Amino acid sequence: MSRRGLLRTAAIGAGAVTLPSLLAACGEGPGGGGNSITLGSNASDPVPKKAYQKVFDAYEKKSKKTVKVSTKDHNDFQENINRYLQGSPDDVFMWFAGYRMQFFAKKRLLTDISDIWKGFKGFSPALKEQSTGEDGKQYFVPLYYYPWAVFHRKSFFTEKGYEPAANWDDFIALAKKMKKDGTPVAFCDKDGWPAMGTFDYINMRLNGYEFHKALMAGEEAWTSSKVKGVFDLWGELMPYYQDGALGRTWQEAAQGLHKKETAMAVFGMPLPGQQFPEADRDDIDFFPFPEISPEHGQDAVEAPIDGFLLSKRPKNEPGAKDLMKFLATPRAEEVYLAADPTNIACNDGADTAKYSTLQKKAVDLVSGAKQISQFLDRDTRPDFASTVMIPALQTFIKNPKDVDGLVNDIERQKKSIFAAE
Structure with a gap:
């Protein structure tokens, strides 16, 4: 769409x-x-x-x-x-x-x-x-509706001299600097779904929106090199996340962003917006998830x-x-x-x-997109999302090195679930 x-x-x-x-x-x-x-x-x-x-x-x-x-x-x-x-x-x-x-x-x-x-x-x-x-x-x-993007505090970026990242190499370099400064990338997945936004964006930036749709529909193999590539790239970002993601709710992660305990987070717009005090909401800003493959650029936007x-x-x-x-x-x-x-x-x-500056920027982001996704757990069967992908992504967060074992397990369960349609 x-x-x-x-x-x-x-x-x-x-x-x-x-x-x-x-x-x-x-x-x-x-x-x-x-x-x-x-x-x-x-x-x-x-x-x-x-x-x-x-x-x-x-x-x-x-x-x-x-x-x-x-x-x-x-x-x-x-x-x-x-x-x-x-x-x-x-x-x-x-x-x-x-x-x-x-x-x-x-x-x-x-x-x-x-x-x-x-x-x-x-x-x-x-x-x-x-x-x-x-x-x-x-x-x-x-x-x-609301877009997912890389959210941060404007004042904190100015204070630290951080610049929005346009591509993956710049994104990793930015995350590395944040970790060195003591304010790593905010990350949470106690709720089971927040990490899906990062997976979706890496997948769409690397493999394109059409592949995302086919993968969510059970038409592509999770054991493919394309999917393994998504997890491999994500693994590059893992060292710069704050510790304890599986014990942290999205509310806690957003509050940490407000308190400047962390510097940026891949979130949907309401997540920081609803956890920031009203007086500080004008300090919320974002940049689009960075480009990975020039073929797909930043064409797709996640906007449930x-x-x-x-x-x-x-x-x-x-x-x-x-x-x-x-x-x-x-x-x-x-x-x-x-x-x-x-x-x-x-x-x-x-x-x-009466739209705020943030709302106007969100409209521009989404209106400029060539494709729109609805989020992993909305773009696939609910049973596959809840019984397979939630535990799978949490397993990856705990052990990002066993990608082969992870995708083999996802593919086995996917075949069983989608065969029941």
């Missing part, structure tokens, strides 16, 4: 089943009907939780209906989503565009909202495509899209669809971004006059 077209023309899965009580709780409460709509939220961090609540408050004021929000830990929600959807899910729930939506639509765990999508305005054809299942029907209401889905057989379908209509409006996006200015509105009708 071309993000340039998206912007111009408007622009986990079935992992280890745990915490059944959490899953049951997601469907607790009144069944809806009438003026009550239930909503499952993965926005457990304070900033997005507050921003979403303002959106729901605005809807309640407008509609005179009640939105009963059940908020669960973000990672737990993602890891248990399959069980949640097959149990007693809420009427509406937060989720992701693209493959992660299509996977559950194909399993008939979502409700088709094509009837109300016909009335939506402000979404480009590319956004509609990202909201459409393999059956050609729409299931998803996009709210915002978040939004809402309607569960299968909602208890209050009319109310749920009415809420979805509101969530598709510029007003909903404006209310959200006023409280959480770390994302970019999807609806081209949203007022961008």
Whole structure:
């Protein structure tokens, strides 16, 4: 998908089943009907939780209906989503565009909202495509997107004399200097997914976006020299990371960036944005992930899209669809971004006059991309992402030298999972 077209023309899965009580709780409460709509939220961090609540408050004021929000830990929600959807899910729930939506639509765990999508305005054809299942029907209401890049503090780069890296050699040299200065590259993967962003970027910079798509679809071998090359390059960066990545959450890593304990990090824009105090957010800056192969340059940008889905057989379908209509409006996006200015509105009708310098720079980055990816765990089967890739990348972080053993293990499991389609 071309993000340039998206912007111009408007622009986990079935992992280890745990915490059944959490899953049951997601469907607790009144069944809806009438003026009550239930909503499952993965926005457990304070900033997005507050921003979403303002959106729901605005809807309640407008509609005179009640939105009963059940908020669960973000990672737990993602890891248990399959069980949640097959149990007693809420009427509406937060989720992701693209493959992660299509996977559950194909399993008939979502409700088709094509009837109300016909009335939506402000979404480009590319956004509609990202909201459409393999059956050609729409299931998803996009709210915002955000790019992944190399984030840092402007003042700290100035203080240390650091310069953004345009290519891989410069990136390694920069990381080496940071480690020597005592402020290494921030890194975390206790949550299981943050490291995926670095893998994706190295893969797309080295092998290209089309290879990324094919690899995520199970069509390319993980034992290929191309994939081994990704891990070999990543291994060059490992010595310059801060220690203890597997015991560090993304929140802790972002807070370390704010405290100048580390100098830069490959993050999605909300990660530092939501952990920096409001007074310091203007000090956040980024540069695109550096070029590795001139053939692919910096063409691809990782820019996930978040939004809402309607569960299968909602208890209050009319109310749920009415809420979805509101969530598709510029007003909903404006209310959200006023409280959480770390994302970019999807609806081209949203007022961008108050965008920060960082938001404007993010729009430029994504609009200039030739291809857009949705993040590893969103671009592949959720069971493959959660049961294979999370432990695989954590294994690599612990021992980056056994690349052959790693890719052989991934390939063996991949064949088994994708053969079950």
